[in-house]
Amino acid sequence: MCIHLLYIDPGSGSYLVQVIIAGILGIAFYFKSIWTKIKSIFGARRKEETGDNLKQND
Amino acid sequence: MTDFKKHPASFRDPAGFVFQSDSKWYRQINQSYAQAYSKLKSSGLLDKLIAQNKLIPHSEIQKNLSGDKNHWLTLLPQQIPYLSFPYEWSFDALRDTAILTLDIALESMNYGMILKDATPFNFQIVSGGPILIDTLSFEKYDETKPWVAYRQFIETFLCPLLLSSYKSPAFIGMLSQYPNGIPVNFCAALLPFSSKLNPLSGLHIHLQSKVSAEKTSNTKQITFTREKLTRILAHLKSGIQNLKLNQVRSEWNDYYDSTVPKKNYVEEKERLFRSFLEISSPVSCLDIGTNQGYFSLLASEMEIDTVAIDSDHLCVNDLYIDTRKKNIKNLLPLVIDMSNPSPSIGWDNEERAAFLGRSKFDMVLALALIHHLAIGKNLPFEKIANTFSSLGEWLIIEFVPSSDEKSTIILGERTDMFSWYTQEIFETEFSNFYTIKEKKTIGESGRTLYLMHRNLS
Numbered sequence: 379m380c381i382h383l384l385y386i387d388p389g390s391g392s393y394l395v396q397v398i399i400a401g402i403l404g405i406a407f408y409f410k411s412i413w414t415k416i417k418s419i420f421g422a423r424r425k426e427e428t429g430d431n432l433k434q435n436d
Numbered sequence: 437m438t439d440f441k442k443h444p445a446s447f448r449d450p451a452g453f454v455f456q457s458d459s460k461w462y463r464q465i466n467q468s469y470a471q472a473y474s475k476l477k478s479s480g481l482l483d484k485l486i487a488q489n490k491l492i493p494h495s496e497i498q499k500n501l502s503g504d505k506n507h508w509l510t511l512l513p514q515q516i517p518y519l520s521f522p523y524e525w526s527f528d529a530l531r532d533t534a535i536l537t538l539d540i541a542l543e544s545m546n547y548g549m550i551l552k553d554a555t556p557f558n559f560q561i562v563s564g565g566p567i568l569i570d571t572l573s574f575e576k577y578d579e580t581k582p583w584v585a586y587r588q589f590i591e592t593f594l595c596p597l598l599l600s601s602y603k604s605p606a607f608i609g610m611l612s613q614y615p616n617g618i619p620v621n622f623c624a625a626l627l628p629f630s631s632k633l634n635p636l637s638g639l640h641i642h643l644q645s646k647v648s649a650e651k652t653s654n655t656k657q658i659t660f661t662r663e664k665l666t667r668i669l670a671h672l673k674s675g676i677q678n679l680k681l682n683q684v685r686s687e688w689n690d691y692y693d694s695t696v697p698k699k700n701y702v703e704e705k706e707r708l709f710r711s712f713l714e715i716s717s718p719v720s721c722l723d724i725g726t727n728q729g730y731f732s733l734l735a736s737e738m739e740i741d742t743v744a745i746d747s748d749h750l751c752v753n754d755l756y757i758d759t760r761k762k763n764i765k766n767l768l769p770l771v772i773d774m775s776n777p778s779p780s781i782g783w784d785n786e787e788r789a790a791f792l793g794r795s796k797f798d799m800v801l802a803l804a805l806i807h808h809l810a811i812g813k814n815l816p817f818e819k820i821a822n823t824f825s826s827l828g829e830w831l832i833i834e835f836v837p838s839s840d841e842k843s844t845i846i847l848g849e850r851t852d853m854f855s856w857y858t859q860e861i862f863e864t865e866f867s868n869f870y871t872i873k874e875k876k877t878i879g880e881s882g883r884t885l886y887l888m889h890r891n892l893s
Contacts, residue, residue, distance in 0.1 A: 392582070392586045392587035392590075392644070392648070393581075393582045393658050394647055395643065395644045395647040395648065396582035396583065396586055396660070396664075396665075396668060397582065397658055398643065398647060399639050399640065399643065399644075399668055399671075400582075400660070400664035400665070400667055400668055402639060403639075403664075403667045403668065403671055404664070404667065406635075407667065
């Protein structure tokens, strides 16, 4: 493979990579937010459970 | 106009240039940058960044001091006491500068502006931390465009930081060979395979190195959003904040902690050191081979502006972290090897001045150093005395005899080579350049501390 890097405007290459990285980070962010939601649901349930337990112990 | 002199590195940016007049540094703004500067000011960004200590403060001068036809406005920035360059900074100093760059870029977007350059050479370390000195780095932000300085940021900040983190901090020194940054594909080749799995290096180095090697024909139609750019900058920031320096401890790291030659050595040396400084009362000082900066810290406590240099990156980095933590403003730690100090670099060898050329101090400190230079580097006393005397008027120097435990480590098997390494010859050779004002043995250590004053030539 022959790469003529010097003939490419570095700005344009960096523009494309920013689009790709922003896309990947966007997807990661999307899944992360779903995961956080799931965790918060479980977290909330657990809290409720421990709250109930405490009441029973009283 | 008197002695107008343009700075030899200030020719790339059409927005303006830096020049010296009446021994003060000024920054001229050209007519082509008038609109951007006006926006920087009217948006409130300029005042905000100055108030946050992120951008060097300046006053405006209407007079055309340079006599240049493109003149629009002249700025007189706060003068910087001592210039240093990124290839002399320690890991944490470069990392703080990278984070500051991202913070400034993020803040600018709130004011409708963006950084058009992102290089550590636009910063200086002033009063203990980095500050942006290039007031003309801003332009109007077009939200549909990605960041124009992205590649520059990656190559001048992220590449040396990642290589320092994965391999060795010596890669920061490579910025003197690559002042425009370490190329992404070069960095990708140097990083270990595991770095591909790290989102920071995986995306910004490895992916970028792949993408920039591909044909990029349709980039003209690329549209972007502010949200996307914010996400990229935030990702860079959090990744860089989590980077850690690859810690390979050197044998001199715990010099004063674990291997103190004799009891009361440090206490006695400190007492003599203070009394010598009181006699000479310097305003500025250079501590060569500062190690962990014990005596630099003492000098800075005595309100002496101190530049502390050592070739050991980890020592300098620890000292930098210490100065930031304690908010010490008059101590600048730099990674410089006295036996091979930074050369002058750039176009005409003039853009960045050599270390020796830009360094004049009242006092030079060479504590527990002479055996490293004379025996470790085979440097004759005469050469050492000549260079030290060119750096400052006063010298506090410690003579370490060849029988000293530390000297024998450096000597190794070469004992017959250094018959000239005696206190008598040391005094004779240094007397050609200096007058010995004080001479005191340091407790029971067998070492001697001298205060010398440069001879009039």
